Amino acid sequence: MAGLKWIGATLGWSLGGPIGAIIGLAIGSLGDAMSDKGNLLGSGNPNTQQKQEPKYRSRPNYRTQQQRRAQTTSGDFEVSLLILASVVIKADGKQDQRELDFVRNKFVELYGKDRANKAFKLFKKVSNQSISTRDVSMQIQQMMDHSSRLQLLHFLFGIAKADGMVTDEEEDQIHSISNYLGISNRDYSSIKAMFYNSVDNAYTILEIDKSASVDQIKKAYRNMAKKYHPDRVEHLGEEHKKGAEDKFKQVQKAYEFIQKERGF
Structure with missing residues (x-):
């Protein structure tokens, strides 16, 4: 399988830390050359590429945190979304086909059919892994801006509602993710109310x-x-x-x- 150069922007902070480990394992299971990791999920626009910082710091100072949040790319958001979506889908102990279809259709809506097909292959590999929700969410909280984190939360509720209802297990999982993401209870309740x-x-x-x-x-x-x-x-x-x-x-x-x- 050719290198996954399909996200359209180079990955930044998500190349490191727990997210980088999860994506690296998924890519490895797909048979991709790990030597291509520098452009793992995006060929990028030469006018918009940003310097990558693959090392993840568990306790960045405030100045560094703000600087890195400004560097979040489409690729960082997409792989974060893939991982958290897999967590929510498994929250009630099963993978409902309607929820899987929602994820795929949402990716088609956002990125087009070709890119969505490739993203969904990666999503299925990620779903087979055991994921620490806390570690992944904490990395996102430290590195991603608030507006993007709210967008992630909205997407997760959409997945849970895809089969017609949000189960208690799904709501508990999303609420836990929201807390780890540093989203306030008022913001959480606002987005939840939309569903x-x-x-x-x-x-x-x-x-x-x-x-x-x-x-x-x-x-x-x-x-x-x-x-x-x-x-x-x-x-x-x-x-x-x-x-x-x-x-x-x-x-x-x-x-x-x-x-x-x-x-x-």
């Missing part, structure tokens, strides 16, 4: 109480629209910017629902 039907969901999505005033509602909408705006993940590539539109639309729908309910 459940409840009269209070619109308020939860905007991270406010039902007793909020009109001015508070308007302010919350502005804040959430900024937080979930697709431009916040434009550094991951146009494909992920499009994927972030789902969250943004949910915020708009929540605000419109409250506007209609409260009559303003």
Whole structure:
């Protein structure tokens, strides 16, 4: 099998640490030449390639952490998503075909059929491994910006809901991942509410109480629209910017629902 030069951006921090070990093992089982690891998952654009830092530090200082988060690439996000998706799918003790189809279809939507097919082959190899959710999530928390981590969480809920319902085991696993990712309970509840039907969901999505005033509602909408705006993940590539539109639309729908309910 030829080298997997299909992600479109060179991997950065995910070449090291627990994620690098998982991907390296998966690539090895696919028969790829490990000598090609420098461009393992992306040929990259010569105008946008960034210096790779394969070594993972468990306790980076604040300045280094912020600098590295700015270097997260589409490839870093994609392999992080692959690994966490495999964890959520196995959370209830089985791999439902509808959830597997959701992952594959989402990759087709984001990256196109050819790249999605290759990504899914890697995904299946990753799924066969025993993965430390804490170690992987902590690496992501230290290296990936907040907006990208929120996008990961939204995708994981989408996987869990693909078979029609989110089981308790899946929700517990996603909540655990969210905590390791350093996502606040309010942000977690906001994204979770996008996948459940409840009269209070619109308020939860905007991270406010039902007793909020009109001015508070308007302010919350502005804040959430900024937080979930697709431009916040434009550094991951146009494909992920499009994927972030789902969250943004949910915020708009929540605000419109409250506007209609409260009559303003």
